[in-house]
Amino acid sequence: MLLNEGKIGNISLKNRFVMLPTVTNLSNDGFVSEKEINYYDRRSKDVGLVIVEACYVNKFGKFFKNQLGIDDDDKIEGLKRLADVLHRNGAKAAVQLAMHNPKYKPSDFTVEDIKGFAKDFVDAAKRAKKAGFDAIELHFAHGWFVNQFLSPNVNTRDDEYGGDFDGRARFALEILKNVKSEVPDMVVVCRINGSDYTDGGFDINESIKLSRLLEEHGADALNVSSGVGSTSEYHISPMGIDDRPLITHVKKIKDSVSIPVIAADKLGVAADWESIVRQGYADFIGIARGLIGDPDCVGKYIEGKADEIKYCIHCNQACIAYIQKGLPVSCMMNPTVGREKEFDTAAKEKLNVAVIGGGPAGMSAAIYLARKGHNVELFEKSDSPGGQLKVAKVPPHKSEIGEVIHYLEADLKKYGVKVNLNHEVTCHELKNMNYDKVIFATGSMPKKLEIEMDIVPLKAIDVLDGKIPQGQSIAVIGGGLTGLETAEYLVQKGKSVIIIEALDDVGKNMFPMLRKVLLNRLKKYKIQIITSAKVEKITGGKLVYNNGNDNIIDIDDVVVAIGNVPDNTFKEFKKDDKYYFIGDCKNVATAVEAIRDGAELSLII
CATH class of the missing domain: 3.50.50.60 (FAD/NAD(P)-binding domain)
Structure with missing residues (x-):
């Protein structure tokens, strides 16, 4: 069923896969950048619909450092380029319209202010139309601005925009109604919370009521998420949360409306995706982090190669954590995220390279150097690669980390890296090895307790x-x-x-x-x-x-x-430019930095 055509409003989608919006911090002061174009180009070839990341509808509602904007007509040209790329790749194009300013609460604004914010959403929808988007998504979830009005424990207003459910829902419904009135042929998806997961907050019962009202006021589809800032583990669920945490909410909402529903958040593996749609839990499968880590995950499914998908491990260390720090989006498994063109180069001169150490940094360096065209041989002193990832997967709720080892091993094989296990290279042996370049990725050692x-x-x-x-x-x-x-x-x-x-x-x-x-x-x-x-x-x-x-x-x-300290076994080689030190033996950090360090080495060799 996932490969069947789908329909949302007046647009037909080639399949039931939706790329969900995730802030990337790749824009240039709110304008679409080349990196952003490349990011979406790489991920939009197989899905039916792409919902471009949260775009602020006014400067007041900009939250992330390099968030994309749709607050002024000068943004339209860049957004049109982006929509054109999505269309060229066979996907329908949507853009999420959003406001987020956690410094304020609903009670801080006058009725006139609120009417003005609603108009900002309408003006943004008009820009999306001019830019060639097929649809917009209104962001009513995650503790962002409109969700605050919906939430009884946040919205303390006692006028027509607060109080009972109808008052708290008024702002969202006015935005939707005005957008549908001003841009009647634009498909509108509403992203909503199944629950805030907070004491006294917006819950599934109110979400069902809201869903029915949104349909009544013209919404063409619902994208169901959950959680607010303090309970974000329910919309960007980490390893410690079971798969499909929101699916019960999704089903209850789908059973309450007749418009299509998109499922989201940690939806499991391909077989789970199929059953979600086949069993009527949702009409569309929404993927966000999964497409960051493996841009080809949907394509592999379509080609019958689901066993080759590199599923997101839900570590949140380089996607969500980086974004919240104001850094560009990245991924432990895929350090090329947002840098697709940088890594799309071939070696001008094919070199013979040795990599000493088969942990995450060493495996990554070997893969990216081999992918570039070099002859690479990897040496690992133990009987299996993986380094400290082999123990990082052991604690409770951390087994998904082990998948990274499998993905890296598969790529070592794919790119023809010769792997030597149970081979501890010595300084003496190294001096007699005939390689053009040698990469040290020997990791770190636990600090000793000096008492x-x-x-x-x-x-x-x-x-x-x-x-x-x-x-x-x-x-x-x-x-x-x-x-x-x-x-x-x-x-x-x-x-x-x-x-x-x-x-x-x-x-x-x-x-x-x-x-x-x-x-x-x-x-x-x-x-x-x-x-x-x-x-x-x-x-x-x-x-x-x-x-x-x-x-x-x-x-x-x-x-x-x-804590740990760098392994200094090969420190005598540090002054020779034939040798490179990467990962923990250079600076102790996380697996994210180790894998990126190894990949980035391929940019200079």
Whole structure:
């Protein structure tokens, strides 16, 4: 059914796949950029409909640093170029119209202000029409401006734009009604929340009522999402959330209206997509992050090669996290995102290249150098590639990380990289190797705990690799991502765990959404977390720490997770321009940076 034609309003779509809107931060001061054109060109060849990312309808409603705009007629020319690209690729073109300014609440505005904002949406719809778009999507979800009016726990107005459900829905309905009146032949999709997932917020019952009213006022389709800023795990669900988290809401809404419904958020694998439409949960499959990571995922499905799809692992580390930091969108699995033309080059001179280390940085470097046309040979000292990704997939709710290893291995094979396992290259051996370039990607080593102690503590990486402490009471020293995940892993092994962190809080460098989800799970296990605590010594089964006063706790075993330092095995080669250092052996970071570091090396070799 997914390959059957679909219809939304007066437009026919070649299939049931929709590319959902995701802010990219690729614009030039609100104007369409070449990078943005290339980004959408790469992803629009197989889907039936592309909904271009949230475009601000007025400067007041611009939220992201390099967000796309549709607030003035001077934006039309660039938007037309973008719509033309989508049409040339056989997709219908829509653009999402949005406002977001979390500094304000509905009660901050006069009725005249609200009427003016509604007009801004109408004017933006007219620009979309002039730019050649087939449809617009009105953003009424995610805690953005219009959703705030809908939400009873946010909208405290006591006039016609607040109070009961009809008052809170008035702003959204006026926008829709005015757009349909002023641009009657423009197809309108409304993106709505199935639920805000907040106490006293907009819920599924109100969403069903709103859906019926939107249909009555001319909406041609509904795109169902959920969550607001504080509950964003319900519209950009991470690994810790089960697949298809919103599908029950989607079905209830679909059963309540006669217009098409688009499903969204972590929809699983191709077989799940098929069943969602076949069983009547939704009319269209919406994909956002999946097309960032694998622009060919829909094409592979169409060609009967679903087993080759590189499914999104929902880490949110380089798409959502980067966007919220004001950086251009990226992806752990696909560092070419938004840089498609940069990586679309062939080597002028074919070189023989050795890559030492088969972790994420080394695998990535080998793949992109081979893809460019070089002869590449990779050496890995263990019996399998993957480096620290092999243990990163072990903690609860992290198994999807393991898919990255499989994807990288498949590309090593695809691009003809010769892989040598169980081969630990020595400095002496390296000097006798005849390669034009040598890439060091040997990773990092856990930091040592330099205190007085009468035990040899376990390293978190070893625990996750299967070396489970024998004792019952375990102290995990270090409250970063690795320490927190190791603590959760040990609790599920039946251990009693306490986390000790020197800083004033745990998980400080984590993406806030992921931190929230993980900490909520740790609270359920009632894991004790002690912060601002310096461990002084470990002796006689007792751990002494100071957080203003000396404290003593009884422990059976200690697990250390206080960070890593670069592996310096090959430091003597750093001054020779034949050799390159990438990933953690250069600067300790995350797998996102390691894979990107490896890929970017291909741009200069």
